[in-house]
Amino acid sequence: NEFRLAFCTFCLYTEEKLGQAEKTELDAHLENLIARADCTKNWTEKIFRQTEVLLQPNPSARIEEFFYEKLDRKIPSRTTNAELLGQHMQDAAKEFGPGTPYGSTLITVGEFQRRLGGAEREFLQMSAINFLTPLRNFLEGDWKTISKERRLLENRRLDLDICKARLKKAKLAEAKSAAAPDFQETRPRNYVLSASASAAEHELRVAQTEFDRQAEVTRLLLEGISSTHVNHLRCLHEFVEAQAAYYAQCHKHMQDLQKELSRFPNSFAVNASTSGVSAGPSHLSSATLPGASPPSHPSNPSNALESSTLKIEEVKPPATGTRKAKVLYDYDAADTSELSLLADELITVYTVPGMDPDWLIGERGNQKGKVPVTYLELLS
Numbered sequence: 001n002e003f004r005l006a007f008c009t010f011c012l013y014t015e016e017k018l019g020q021a022e023k024t025e026l027d028a029h030l031e032n033l034i035a036r037a038d039c040t041k042n043w044t045e046k047i048f049r050q051t052e053v054l055l056q057p058n059p060s061a062r063i064e065e066f067f068y069e070k071l072d073r074k075i076p077s078r079t080t081n082a083e084l085l086g087q088h089m090q091d092a093a094k095e096f097g098p099g100t101p102y103g104s105t106l107i108t109v110g111e112f113q114r115r116l117g118g119a120e121r122e123f124l125q126m127s128a129i130n131f132l133t134p135l136r137n138f139l140e141g142d143w144k145t146i147s148k149e150r151r152l153l154e155n156r157r158l159d160l161d162i163c164k165a166r167l168k169k170a171k172l173a174e175a176k177s178a179a180a181p182d183f184q185e186t187r188p189r190n191y192v193l194s195a196s197a198s199a200a201e202h203e204l205r206v207a208q209t210e211f212d213r214q215a216e217v218t219r220l221l222l223e224g225i226s227s228t229h230v231n232h233l234r235c236l237h238e239f240v241e242a243q244a245a246y247y248a249q250c251h252k253h254m255q256d257l258q259k260e261l262s263r264f265p266n267s268f269a270v271n272a273s274t275s276g277v278s279a280g281p282s283h284l285s286s287a288t289l290p291g292a293s294p295p296s297h298p299s300n301p302s303n304a305l306e307s308s309t310l311k312i313e314e315v316k317p318p319a320t321g322t323r324k325a326k327v328l329y330d331y332d333a334a335d336t337s338e339l340s341l342l343a344d345e346l347i348t349v350y351t352v353p354g355m356d357p358d359w360l361i362g363e364r365g366n367q368k369g370k371v372p373v374t375y376l377e378l379l380s
Helices: 002-017 029-053 059-070 082-098 101-177 189-223 227-264 304-309
Strands: 323-328 346-350 360-366 367-372 377-380
Touching: 029 101, 029 189, 029 227, 082 101, 101 189, 101 227, 189 227, 346 377
Parallel strands: none
Antiparallel strands: 323 346, 323 377, 346 360, 360 367
16 A cells, blocks of 8 residues: 555656646745745855855865764864964074074064964864854754755645545546446445545545645754754854954954064165165065055265265176066156166166165166165066
């Protein structure tokens, strides 16, 4: 009987899909609740997956965390990338010498990198608890219950349609028998058909009752989606608060780091006479920012020795140490010893012994003159 019922259900379901059988329709309110629930499930799943990617970009780490959750085991604490970078910096400082300018700076920057990593770990933990866990509970808990009841409602609807088809068939047979009775039968045929129709009516009433009861249960569960939205809204606010606190903490750490670095001597501004033009890029940190205004004109060297000994027409480019430079801003020469510049043009630059480190010698074709370093972007 169970196999026969399953076969009949399958046949009816196929006929309904092909439009060859009548289908009991759900009321409009229930249909709207089902559509809203499907939309909630789909978008919650997408938000959940993408939040996982945001918090843990490494797919291997996400798979590892997934298995730990399925095995109901605690996920081991993982060192963040910033913490690992900070540790490497501090280890390198020990090798280079913590007393050197580079080593002491590595120690300071490494310590702040570790602080950034600690803030990141705290943010990841708070986000997982306050945002990811509620979304996961809905997908793996509430939604599974709703799906189970919806499948049960679909089965009740198919049972109801089978009973309707069976009653319709019995009624047609009864009407046909009443129109052409067989008087030779010892037991009137229409009596048997009438009993069959009565049984079909009883089955239909039972199926209708079960269908209505299941529809009510499903409706109550689907109406709970509204409270799910309220809960997820609260979790979303907590996620944003955690993000804001994390970024504010990172900003504070970086400000503190900048203050610490400002106390160190500017040891990387090496004398240009011994390092060629390698000191040039140190002047470009603010000039190369998008939207930055041209720097103020550097003052001309006032060194009397330089003024008396440095003659531009007599300066010759060194055999090595010349570089190409891109002009960042227009510059008008203050006197004949300087070279006027146009933004975005390329010139050749070099330095000579005794020059002010804020200036270089620039050449463009046959023209030559002093140019300010802050107006240039030195190219490799």
